Amino acid sequence: MADPIRVMIALSTPIADGPLAPVRAVSPRLNVEAQVVGSLAELGSKLAEVEVLLTTFPLPPVQQAPRLRWVQTFFAGVDGWLERSGDHVKDVLVTTASGVHGPNMAEYSLMMMLAWSHALPEMLGYQRQGVWPAERRKVLVPGELRGATLGVVGYGSIGREAARLANALGLRVLACKRDPGQHLDTGWTLPGTGDPLGKLPERFFALGDLREMLPQCDYVLLTLALTDTTRHIIDADALRAFKPTAVLVNVARGGLVDEAALIEALRSGALRGAGLDVFETEPLPAASPLWSLPNVLLTPHISGVTPAYNDRLMALFADNLKRYLAGDELLNLVNVEAGY
Secondary structure (H helix, E strand, O other): OOOOOEHHHHHHHOOOOOHHHHHHOOOOEEEEEHHHHHOOOHHHHHHHHHEEEEEEEOOOOOOOOOOEEEEEOOOOOOOOHHHHHHHHHHHHHEEOOOOOOOOHHHHHHHHHEEEEEEEEHHHHHHHHOOOOOOHOOOOOOOOOOOEEEEEEEEEOOOHHHHHHHHHHHHEEEEEEEEEOOOOOOOOOOOOOOOOEEEEEEEEEEHHHHHHHHHHHOOOEEOOOOOOOOOOOEOOOOHHHHHOOOOOOEEEOOOEEEEEHHHHHHHHHHOOEEEEEOOOOOOOOOOOOOHHHOEEEOOOOOOOOOOOOOHHHHHHHHHHHHHHHOOOOOOEEEOOOOOOO
C-alpha cells in the first residue's frame, strides 16, 4: 500500500463533523486532522509531517513544513495571502475556494441591481424622513431589469452565476475577462449553477477593451481578482465611459476601483449609483464620503458569507483530494506569478 498522506485543516474556527465527512471518506491513505489554531506555529512539530494543508494562515518558512506540497486556501481571492506567505509559496501548489461563494455573491449582486432598478435608496430616504411623497408614482417610478444590459467584469464562478440569474430575468449579458477566447469554466462550481460553457454573454471583451463595453451597460458588476494589472481598472477615465444612468456593483476587491474618482463621479451625477461591499481601506474609514452619499448602498464586506460555506468548501476540497491522489490537475489552481 502507498504511504499515508498527512492532511491538516488548520483554521481559527472549527469545522463540524458533517462537512468533514466527505474529506475523510476520500481514501484510507489520507490521515486527516482538523485543528483550531491562532497561527500555524501552534501546530508545532506536526507541521513537519503535513503534505496537504487547508488554511487561512500564511505559509510558514519552508524548513518548518519540508513535506508540504499543496495548500488549499479558505478563500477565493489570494492577493493578500500570497503577499503574506513570501517567495516560498512558489514551491507548492496553491488552490483557491473559487466557486464556493458563487450562489450567495451572485444573489447579492442581483439584490443590488434590483434595489437600484426599483428605487430602493430613494424609498429608504423618504422612509427616514417619515414622508409619503405626494407624486410617488412620478418620483419613485421603478425601472425593470428586463431589457437592461449587465456587464460582468471577471467571468469566473461568481460572474457566471450572476449572469445566469440575470439572464433568467431578461437582461442582456456582456462579459469582460483576461482571455475572451476562453469561454469554458475550468474551476469548481456548485452543480446546477453558473454558465460552465460560457454561452450566456452576447459578447466577450478583453480587459483592454473594457471601455468599449462600459457605455453599453446599465449595470457593471466587478468580480475579478485584484492584481497589479487590474488595480484601479475602474479609474476616472473608465468612469467617464459609463452611462450617467448606470450603476456599479463591486463584490470583488476595493482596489479595483479608484475610490476618489468614484466619489467624484457619484457626486457629479456622472454615475447614477453604486452598490459596494468592498473598499480600498477596510474597515471603511468613518471620514469616507461613501457613508453619506445618497446614491451609494454599502455593506461591510459580507457578500461572500453563507451558512453553506463550510459544506461547499469541504466538497471542493474532497474533489481536489481525489484529483491529487490520481495525479490529475487540481481545480482552482493559482498562477502564483500572475497573483490569481
